[in-house]
Amino acid sequence: MGFRGRIRALAVERAGTGLPGPELERRLIELGFVEGAEVELLHQGLFGGDPIAVRVAHATIALRRREAMAILVSDEAPV
């Protein structure tokens, strides 16, 4: 929790989702997950810490961990 970082890449093959990779990639981008965007982990669910709520740029997005696996984040301190 409170983890901050910057999106380094989208690696859809890492997600354990039923969606085809390119489709997942497009949906993530549509919700603002693009390379370079700042992210912060805000909340997580009770069971297995799933789903999670993530601050990305200026919006808060809820998603499951298995889809979030596709978002590679470098934990450099935000500028």
Add this chain to the structure above:
Amino acid sequence: MSAAAPTIALVGNPNCGKTALFNALTGSRQKVANYPGVTVEKKVGHLMTPAGRSLQIVDLPGTYSLRARSPDEEITRDAVLGRLGGDVTPDLIVCVADASNLRLALRLALELKRVGRPVMLSLNMMDIARKRGIEIDAARLARELGVPVVSSVAVRRGGTDELLREIDNAVASLAAAGVSSWKAPDAGELRGGQREADRLLDAAVRRGGERDVTTARADAVLLHPVAGIVILLAILFVMFQAVFAWARPAMDAIAAGFTWLGALVGSAPLPDLLKSFLKDGLIAGVGSVIVFLPQIVILFFFILVLEDLGYMARAAFLMDRIMGGAGLHGRAFIPLLSSFACAIPGIMSTRVIDDRRDRLTTILVAPLMTCSARIPVYTLIIGAFIPDRDVWGFVGLQGLVMFGLYAAGIAGALGVSFVLKRLIWRHSVGEPFMLELPDYKIPQAKSLAIGLWTRATIFLKRAGTTILSMMVLIWVLASFPQPPEGATEPAISYSLAAMIGSAIQPITEPLGFNWQINVALIPGMAAREVAVGALGTIYAIDGGEGAAEKIGQIVAGQWSLGTALALLAWYVFAPQCASTLAVIRRETGSWKWMWVTFFYMLALAYVAALATYQIARALGAG
């Protein structure tokens, strides 16, 4: 292009305040219908601009991209691209954006520009953005974006003046629709679009604080893994108390009104058959549905407030994991919960679920939730057969059985959705749970009133059409043929319903049902609780005070415990409600899913009742 009334389409991200803007622009001059063939709501309204132009305005479902992923978003895409034709082809697209959350909206605006129709960007909720220290250079944004940019505050008087002026300007010089260069963007194009949007944001917007302080503070508690769930349960508890307690006086008044109306008709100098049709068919039938209107209004009041507040997305977040285990989407939570009051509003509220399969699963299992119409039947049988004593010293046995029936319904619903997900739709793509958690906003009374009015009229329209015709059919079954001269048995024993009751006797024999039960089940199709009254008719009990207790005494003497328990098991699962089936047909837009629901529930009910009766008999209670 229709020169008479140009059409303006409102397009925007979910939660951008688009509907509030639509309400502010049109007021009561709007109507809600369905797009042909689908169940997506079509909201069209009229507005008069300051320059005296009459315009038509369409509120399209919220979306992040024209690359549609749900039936709602397909409507938005097709309307924007002019594929729907008719009165929804827009002459002007107004892209509505939440001024305090512009990033994703700007990318959508860039995509809309490619459609080839005039586009305008309306920065909505400017008041909130200003309060949060967000400064937007609208002129710069308009220059960079290449479309007019105006600001609006939907909820304040005069807040739409600037938007209306700009719409007037745009409509005055409407060009014929250009060539659309839009095609479904791939990941690279989307990425490029978002980069461009981020550049515009850097150039034209200066942000104050990071997050909305109120939202951050509220979420620290409301999304807390433990406290959040406790609070959600508390909210639900209050909601159900309200649905049952607050609705009671209004429901009693409506029931009394219909009884009075029935008595009035009963004493009128009319032929008996016509009298029976008006009293038992029309008035009793419509009355038994309309009596649920107060519950539906209260339930939707809570749902709309929670939705406008921004809490609904949080409820879905908190429940996603728990529901997900049974193959249900987090958003299915509220519709299923609503179904404890009545499956009809529950099924109507599945519109919040984007994915078609997830929505269908929810609709199919919603009628298994123990609705309030089952309660009179449960109460009758439990009162007659289950001894009123405590078990383990402190738990009432009758209450325990009641709880067991609720639990059986829930278990049934979870089981069915699990089977659907794992067996029937296992080859299909599992829809990911991804949604934006919007900042909290104070609900506006006007939007709330319009929303409630819309729900109430939809329900009443249905009660007046589909449901009414079902009621009339059931009355015909229970009334024809007429009893012969000098008949000694109650009239229903000579009817088609009785013939059907006897004809299906061999089928229901293994369940321990006698022909009287079979007959009562037929009018019980109109509404579950009607079966209680029908049993009274069959056992020739006069209505009035204490009728239910007398029925209880008689069935306690005539039925075995096994029969009673089997009937309870039957009632947990059986599709004993024509109105619910009618709503399923409406909401899924197909007869197929209505029949699927009917037959799977029938099968479950038969198996459950069969098992219950046979086990009870084996144990000596047959």
